[in-house]
Amino acid sequence: MSTFDQILPALSEVLHAQAENLKRLGPIVVNRDLNGRVRLVIDESVRDGAEARVALDAIAEALAERLGPHGFPVDRMVLFESDVPALAQGAPHFQLEGIDGVTVVDRLATDTDWAAIAPVALGAPRIVFFSIKGGVGRSTGLAVAAWSLAQAGKRVLVLDLDLESPGLSSSLLPEERRPIYGIADWLVEDLVDNCAAVFESMVATSDLSHDGEIYVVPAHGRDPGEYVAKLGRVWMSKVGADGVREPWSKRLHRLLADLEQRWQPDVILIDSRAGIDEVASACITDLGAHGVLLFAIDGEQTWSGYRILFRHWHRAGVARDIRERLQLVGAMIPDVDGIEYFDGLREAAWDAFAEELYDEVPAGEPTGERFSFDEADEGAPHYPWPIRWHRGFAALRSIHSRFQRIDPDEVTAIFGSLVDGVHAIAEGEGERHV
Template identity: 35%
Template sequence: MTLPTALTVRFDDARPRAMAVAYEVAAEGLDVLLVRDVLGRFALVVDDHERQVSDGPAAAWAERLTAELQHYAADRPLLLASGLFSADDLLGSERAQPDPLHLPQPGFGSVRLLDNTVVGEDWAQVSTPAPETDGSRTYRTALYGFKGGVGRTTATAVLARHLADQGHIVLVVDLDLESPGVGPLLAGRALLPRHGIVDQLVESAVDNADGLELAALTSYTPRTGQGELWVAPARGRGTEGVAYSYVDKLNRVYADIPGMGFADRLAAAVHACEEAVTREGESGRRPDVVLLDSRAGIHDIAAVTISRMCDLALLFGSDNGQTWSGYGDLFAAWRSSGQARAIREKLRMVASMIPDSPQRPMNAYLESFREHSWECFSVLYDDDVPEADTGRLLPGAFSPSLEDDSAPHHPIPILFEPGLVGLDADSAPGWQDRAFVQAAYRDFLANATLLITADPQTDEGP
């Protein structure tokens, strides 16, 4: 029988309803793990190791969860840990997260959520890259736009040359596999290495990655003479006389292999490119700055790049509804997964392609952008929290004001320049040195360089 629309529980309704039931069980002093499967259905796992649960309450909780969730209740809505074969592994899973919207209460058990998805889990697995085994530090910066067409790839190329001019060993890795572009923009097609990121992902899956040519030193000569600019493209130039089956490779790169998921495979591919620079460069120096040109959208590549692989994420956007709706969904996911505090301080908005016209002056545009950005970021900032003893509201630990120019929401500007639309580096050599390009990117280069070369972990540059 089909339920009336007004009474039907939909996907968005299921989680808060399941959480409410979980907290009823936790109020009895029991630890609860709420498990959501890949279809969105929930089951309660109750830890009864320390306290026995009788059949009556267990049946009542299962019945309540089924009534509340309808189609989004699992076939077995309640499981007791004592009856599970691998309960300790399940209850001790590092992927299970506490509910960030509720504070623990005295006498209550804990409530955690284990969310199983087909894709996208890496948005909620936030971490900071670790130093290399020799103690050296490579500072990785992701450049990401929720939507394409915001000038992210061009900005990556401009920033890469600027950082090389400062004396850094810079590696640019093109992770926009479905729409590769930064490789040819920096090196030209003839100077690309024979292999690309897709080759590393495909060949490593069958233990055949030795000897790949993954990174190439560009022909750019940095002004200081100390820097180097390398590129690791998504698509290599291939081998003469052999067809380069890019689409066939791309269709296989996202597969997990035994013992290694896609996130680990992508991280290993980037590491292999960094090692190639160290091995093949005349100086023998490893890259100290890596720029990751990420795929747009809420995609697994962007998830891994931002959440797990970078120290800084520059988020590109325009002041329109699509930008703020998209970032709003992403920020809400970080908040609900409990990762807001881990992710927010390595984010920074970039206002790209800023117009300056009588209809919309630049200053008015930036003011509007900043206000919308602050509203969007507010879900990641600390709300007032109740004091443990008195319940009195105290200000959160990280609540930047609208005017705080060092806060994640404060936009770094890039001016719109029509001369950059449809740019082809092969037919426009020296394009980055032109006056209109330097004017458009002046503030962006100054601010991004400061963020990248002043490592917040040490207050020193890389």
């Protein structure tokens, strides 16, 4: 029985077998609808061509047979449109691997589009802190990086985009310094063109700043108010007076641009929601990140999740657009048997990167210009920046008070690789993989 996961392999098999017929049809869009059912969309000019219709009928029959419940009956398998390329606009789409001229358009119930990788943004470097699973010290690492950058005189803008599990602001701001509003307030007010009412009151300056500044934009203000009700609306698209629909991720991009223009940071640190969801997609693919730090602990859940994501980028043909920005961070390296643990983490990371993101290098050939690295290459994106587990940094609630009496040597011992790497990206030295 055919299932969703067999749709693309079935399409490839059928269309490869119909290669000669495809040449008579011109560009083709494969529309996979919200229910996961597939049909072909062909240019209107093909409708009346005798040879083309014979070719179409053969393809439609083969697809109907192979796709089963994920296809349409033969007489409904093909649609004709006057502007086929326009069907892909505003929707996730990718080229069907190995077949020229065939574009798959995915109709999703959300605006998530992990396959649309925005170019690196102009202006201040943007660094995203991401993890497949929560509880790996991601927010703590970001707080330490922000503190270190400010110690070096940088103006640091920090965004807490873990909207469903907020808390980063508590590590950088005491309660009395938290702003009135947060990101959720802006996103909701923007829907009714009232975002200016909260904009100036959604940023607070951390008292941990010394030579530089840390500007913190929390998920919510000091009084969350009806946060659950707001959270149910932040993901909404906005329809302007001209009828143009603006996805929530584009609204978020607009907010970030406005924040950057207003506060003129040297570097922007973004705490992403863990997991493969709406917020993470926006943070990693839509905001023009210069660096994406992938926090990981060695375990099956970690590598299963990252492989799913890497494989999606590979299949969608966008791995080249994102892989140079990625960097693995080895979170919570244990004190006991730490060397053995780190070696296992590095090996698992290399396996995942090599299989889905690195270029294949035939045996006996030099790497050359290929994007590929040896397992032990310390400059490779799979080679973990280690963070040692430390009891004093394990509880996020204690971080702010801990920073008041922090020992810089201790920070170097625990977070040294992360801090050095973030500083390199902030200084424009982070594109070492290109």
